[in-house]
Amino acid sequence: xxxxxxxxxxxxxxxxxxxxxxxxxxxxxxxxxxxxxxxxxxxxxxxxxxxxxxxxxxxxxxxxxxxxxxxxxxxxxxxxxxxxxxxxxxxxxxxxxxxxxxxxxxxxxxxxxxxxxxxxxxxxxxxxxxxxxxxxxxxxxxxxxxxxxxxxxxxxxxxxxxxxxxxxxxxxxxxxxxxxxxxxxxxxxxxxxxxxxxxxxxxxxxxxxxxxxxxxxxxxxxxxxxxxxxxxxxxxxxxxxxxxxxxxxxxxxxxxxxxxxxxxxxxxxxxxxxxxxxxxxxxxxx
Numbered sequence: 001x002x003x004x005x006x007x008x009x010x011x012x013x014x015x016x017x018x019x020x021x022x023x024x025x026x027x028x029x030x031x032x033x034x035x036x037x038x039x040x041x042x043x044x045x046x047x048x049x050x051x052x053x054x055x056x057x058x059x060x061x062x063x064x065x066x067x068x069x070x071x072x073x074x075x076x077x078x079x080x081x082x083x084x085x086x087x088x089x090x091x092x093x094x095x096x097x098x099x100x101x102x103x104x105x106x107x108x109x110x111x112x113x114x115x116x117x118x119x120x121x122x123x124x125x126x127x128x129x130x131x132x133x134x135x136x137x138x139x140x141x142x143x144x145x146x147x148x149x150x151x152x153x154x155x156x157x158x159x160x161x162x163x164x165x166x167x168x169x170x171x172x173x174x175x176x177x178x179x180x181x182x183x184x185x186x187x188x189x190x191x192x193x194x195x196x197x198x199x200x201x202x203x204x205x206x207x208x209x210x211x212x213x214x215x216x217x218x219x220x221x222x223x224x225x226x227x228x229x230x231x232x233x234x235x236x237x238x239x240x241x242x243x244x245x246x247x248x249x250x251x252x253x254x255x256x257x258x259x260x261x262x263x264x265x266x267x268x269x270x271x272x273x274x275x276x277x278x279x280x281x282x283x284x285x286x
Contacts, residue, residue: 003206004087004094010204014089017200021065026072034114038107039093042084043115047075053120054078054277055112057128059150061207063090066125070270077279081115085128089205100213104131105138112142121145121277125266126152126237130212137219147228147273149266150235152212154220155243158236220250227254228276230269232262 005011022031025044032043044064047054054074058066064082074080084090086097086107097103108131112120121144124132129151136143229247231240240258247254255276259266 004089004096005204006206007204011089014201014204015091018063018065018090021068024068026068027075032115033091034111036086036093036107036110036114038086038095038097038103038110041086041093041107041111041114042091043111044071044082045080045115046071046082047077047079049079051077051079053115053117054080055117055120055122056080056082057085057122057124057131058082058088058090059126059128060085060088061202061205063088069267070273073270073274077274078121078277081117081120083111085131087208088127089201096208099130099134099210102138105135108135109139118142119144121147123147123149123273124151125149126264127208127212129153133215133219133223136225137215137222140222140224143225145226145277146223147276148230149269150231150238150240150264151229151243152238153215154229154238154246155231155241156239157212157214158239217246217250220246223251223254226276227251228273229254229256230266230272231256231258232264232266233258233260234262235264237264 005014022044025046027046029044029046032045034041034043042064056064056067056071058064063084067082071080071082084092086092086095097107112118119142122132122135124130124146126149129148130153132143132146132148133151133153136146227247229243231238231243233240244256244258247256257272
């Protein structure tokens with residue numbers, strides 16, 4: 001199996017940092033380790049056991065910790081399952097099956113079965129958005145609602161960021177931080193702790209090299225469930241205008257929002273997602 005870290009010691013550093021973040025999870029939670037055909041999958045579970053399920057799928061180069069600013073609100077209304085995606089710097093197996101097959105849908109079949117979830121709403125970001133769409137198109141009866149932040153696989157994937165990233169790479173930690181600010185848009189106020197963690201991760205982590213498959217029009221037209229898509233106007237990795245254009249033609253019922261001045265990292269949308277899921281933050285639990 002292809003390693004996902006530059007060194008064993010580097011991987012250990014990333015996992016130790018992640019363990020610190022998990023200890024600071026903002027609401028009561030439990031950790032589940034679900035056996036799947038791709039290896040063990042780690043899930044942080046929050047919220048009332050009887051509440052409707054909500055599955056969270058993070059982006060590439062991160063883990064379930066990316067949801068820590070949102071999960072406190074969502075767990076008031078849902079049984080929230082923050083899944084560590086396989087092959088990413090969390091606590092799940094390092095497996096990276098091909099993206100252009102049913103492998104990831106089958107992996108999610110196993111995860112949901114292990115959690116006892118039959119149907120669920122799904123929130124996905126970037127790669128996690130791609131995984132959410134892939135699953136919804138292959139298993140439409142199992143996904144009741146989609147909320148997608150800067151999802152891959154719809155608009156064109158862009159590569160203009162690659163040369164600046166390569167030029168900054170020799171500058172170590174400083175260069176990685178500059179790249180994350182420029183490419184991921186992690187330059188918002190209050191993001192320093194998260195940026196520190198991401199800097200450590202990206203100095204040690206070996207990201208996926210395969211291009212995200214683009215969903216064809218027929219696949220997108222099959223998304224009959226409610227769909228919310230929030231993208232950043234200044235996304236350096238995905239063409240958000242192209243995303244909006246394609247969705248207008250294939251998923252006309254989708255609520256598509258392109259945020260002016262925002263890059264690839266979409267934050268501060270927890271109430272918008274909650275409203276899309278049919279819940280007012282101040283309102284009663286479903």
